[in-house]
Amino acid sequence: MFERVSDSYSQDSYSEKDNVEESFDNSVEVGTESDSNSISPDSNDITSQSGDTTTSTTTNSAPDSITGEEDTDSLENPNNLEKMILSTGIRVGTPIKTKFMASFITRANPEGLYILDISKTLARIDVAAKFIGRVSISNVAVTSSREYGKTPVEKFCELTGARGIFGRFMPGTFTNPSLPKYLEPEIVIVTDPQADEQAVLESTRAGVPVIALANSDNITSKVDIVIPTNNRGRKALATVYWLLTKEVLKKQGKIKSDSEMPLTIDDFEAKLVEEVI
Numbered sequence: 001m002f003e004r005v006s007d008s009y010s011q012d013s014y015s016e017k018d019n020v021e022e023s024f025d026n027s028v029e030v031g032t033e034s035d036s037n038s039i040s041p042d043s044n045d046i047t048s049q050s051g052d053t054t055t056s057t058t059t060n061s062a063p064d065s066i067t068g069e070e071d072t073d074s075l076e077n078p079n080n081l082e083k084m085i086l087s088t089g090i091r092v093g094t095p096i097k098t099k100f101m102a103s104f105i106t107r108a109n110p111e112g113l114y115i116l117d118i119s120k121t122l123a124r125i126d127v128a129a130k131f132i133g134r135v136s137i138s139n140v141a142v143t144s145s146r147e148y149g150k151t152p153v154e155k156f157c158e159l160t161g162a163r164g165i166f167g168r169f170m171p172g173t174f175t176n177p178s179l180p181k182y183l184e185p186e187i188v189i190v191t192d193p194q195a196d197e198q199a200v201l202e203s204t205r206a207g208v209p210v211i212a213l214a215n216s217d218n219i220t221s222k223v224d225i226v227i228p229t230n231n232r233g234r235k236a237l238a239t240v241y242w243l244l245t246k247e248v249l250k251k252q253g254k255i256k257s258d259s260e261m262p263l264t265i266d267d268f269e270a271k272l273v274e275e276v277i
Helices: 011-018 078-086 118-132 147-160 197-206 234-252
Strands: 002-004 036-039 046-049 096-098 105-108 114-116 140-143 163-165 187-190 210-214 225-228
Touching: 078 118, 114 118, 118 187, 118 210, 118 225, 118 234, 140 147, 147 163, 147 234, 187 197, 197 210
Parallel strands: 140 163, 140 187, 187 210, 210 225
Antiparallel strands: 002 096, 036 046, 105 114
């Protein structure tokens, strides 16, 4: 079901290097063995994704060390955009991979972390934006149980008009019409299919398609569109939601180019609050 690269791994020591800023639970809950549903990067149609992949490849090549500054004038160049987002740690996974995420992984680095395929991340963001464009944006619900995902979700909803669900996700939000905050969304976006499990389960019961940001250790059997990404890091979450917002705004006709984005990645990033003694 899942595979670990290395048992000798320190999340804290690696986070300074690749912006993996939040620790994760190494115990992966075993889910259903059924095939997951996904959307092909080259198609808008939902297809069946095979999960029978267990191969682990570890190479001695170190992860690319690419740094870049956010220059709105250079974002029109795809190469510059990719270099910028690589510096945020968006493709840095965990030491564990599930069969559902194997096809999105390129390799494992010497530190024992699986590296996600950035080209597939960008392709899935484009597919997700097109899918969102099929419905009224006010009927798109977005939620994040992860603290670092709340600010990116707020900014996404602020710019696109989607509906954010903040705080604890109340059971029955999508399935119990008697609740005061009952919703009937047409699409649900979750930041982590494990942390936002209740929202995913209720969406499935209600027949609502789910778009999920998924890391190498996530189980995505109940997800319709997987966006492979580091969904733990503060900067990475800001980046992926910024990219998704940009593509949705383009589909809405609100902007025509990357340089017209009203907010930067830094605006999407959750701020660390220092404890005052």
